[in-house]
Amino acid sequence: MSNKVNGGCLCGAIEYQVKNDFKAFYQCHCKQCQVLTGTAFASNLFTHPDNIIWVKGAESVSIYQHPERDFAKSFCQSCGSAVPYVNKSKTSLIVPAGSVKTELTKELHANIFISEKACWSKSDVYIKSYEYFPE
Ligand SMILES: [Zn+2]
Numbered sequence: 123m124s125n126k127v128n129g130g131c132l133c134g135a136i137e138y139q140v141k142n143d144f145k146a147f148y149q150c151h152c153k154q155c156q157v158l159t160g161t162a163f164a165s166n167l168f169t170h171p172d173n174i175i176w177v178k179g180a181e182s183v184s185i186y187q188h189p190e191r192d193f194a195k196s197f198c199q200s201c202g203s204a205v206p207y208v209n210k211s212k213t214s215l216i217v218p219a220g221s222v223k224t225e226l227t228k229e230l231h232a233n234i235f236i237s238e239k240a241c242w243s244k245s246d247v248y249i250k251s252y253e254y255f256p257e
């Protein structure tokens with residue numbers, strides 16, 4: 123098991139490295155995460171705020187801070203991919219799990235903010251699955 127995890131954005135402008143030392147791994151179903159991701163939930167890893175090395179593209183990172191809630195999103199200025207950020211209270215670095223490009227050994231802890239879950243969001247067990255787009 124590697125003690126480092128590498129990640130980055132889709133266009134390749136941003137690359138980062140974090141230690142494989144995560145304190146939590148949540149799928150957040152809150153309304154804000156639905157809007158920001160355009161999907162049913164956000165999958166985020168939580169680690170220490172100083173656990174990141176920007177390998178390249180730190181200057182390509184933009185951040186949106188929600189005016190009221192402790193809620194933010196960092197993203198690549200050219201491709202819009204979610205990338206890691208430190209939360210407003212500076213207690214955690216939040217790493218979007220989809221931006222991780224090496225194998226993740228951390229297992230999901232929980233679904234959170236399930237009371238705000240999208241009405242159309244169903245568990246995988248109930249719907250058909252395809253490897254690619256259906257024919
Ligand atoms: Zn990018």
Ligand SMILES: [Zn+2]
Binds near residue numbers: 151152153155
């Ligand atoms: Zn959320």
